[in-house]
Amino acid sequence: MALSISVLLALWMLCSSPAGSLDCDLPLSSGNFTLLSQMERISILSCLTDRTDFRFPQTLVDGSQFEKTQAMAVMHEVFQQILNLFGTSGSLTTWDETLLGKFLSGLYRQLSDLEMCLRKEKGVAESPLASENSRLAVKRYFRGISMYLKEREYSHCAWEIVRVEISRCLFFVNKLTEKFRK
Template identity: 50%
Template sequence: MSLSFSLLMAMVVLSYKSICSLGCDLPQTHSLGNRRALILLAQMGRISPFSCLKDRHDFGFPQEEFDGNQLQKAQAISVLHEMIQQTFNLFGTKDSSAAWEQSLLERFSTELYQQLNDLEACVIQEVGVEETPLMNEDSIMAVRKYFQRITVYLTEK
């Protein structure tokens, strides 16, 4: 049942539109790929979110890492890349493979992989524009720890 939370969390990550406001020159197919991933998530949703209410858990999204933190473009893109990478990893586990319909999971993973490639191209574009460090390591580590808490919780379930 807790995998429904993963579904919800992934939808939030995938519908994160701020990347467009960063001025990154993403391929036109990126937005379409995002839409396709959301449709696949909806098709994968076998469990009603209401049935998971008793399993709610606050994983402590590291909002303080981002509040008042003026991330540079390349840093923000790197943080978004890390969030999608961690989502990709979460859905790539053995438990996820058993929980979801295999062809939908493979198509969803392919969409995530394409988004990762698009964002990597974005980071390369921004490196030449900005002289700040490529990644805000504290923010990246906070995202990794957040997903680690989710993974531990799901493993215990």
């Protein structure tokens, strides 16, 4: 399902709110939304035939099932997977190096902030099975994205479809983050 430009713009605007916290100073992904938008190299409209359903994990859509530490563990996995995906050599040849560097730096900062939060929450009990199942769902989702890119030979349209999908992913991570604000 492809998202129109106006829907993407609306999602970006919804997610551009000031940073929140999870009992620590964990920022929302609004800066990364801006960078992903700026990274657009070709119109998504020219890539509609490349669309695919990546089977976004419903556990992220319905974050109500998560306790705070479970949500943080899932968000950690999402950020790590996005870093892995956009840190590949195929990504380096597709995107503007400066924007990609800023995007990766922003993700790394978020990952570091999240790791700090997880250390603070370490004493809080979490269900290891629920957290692990959700993290595995996230890994499967990103494995599907990686396989899609490989099958499409890392084409510009394939990366554009992935860029839009990662925006969607970050939108749901932001929703999950907002759930646990003080």
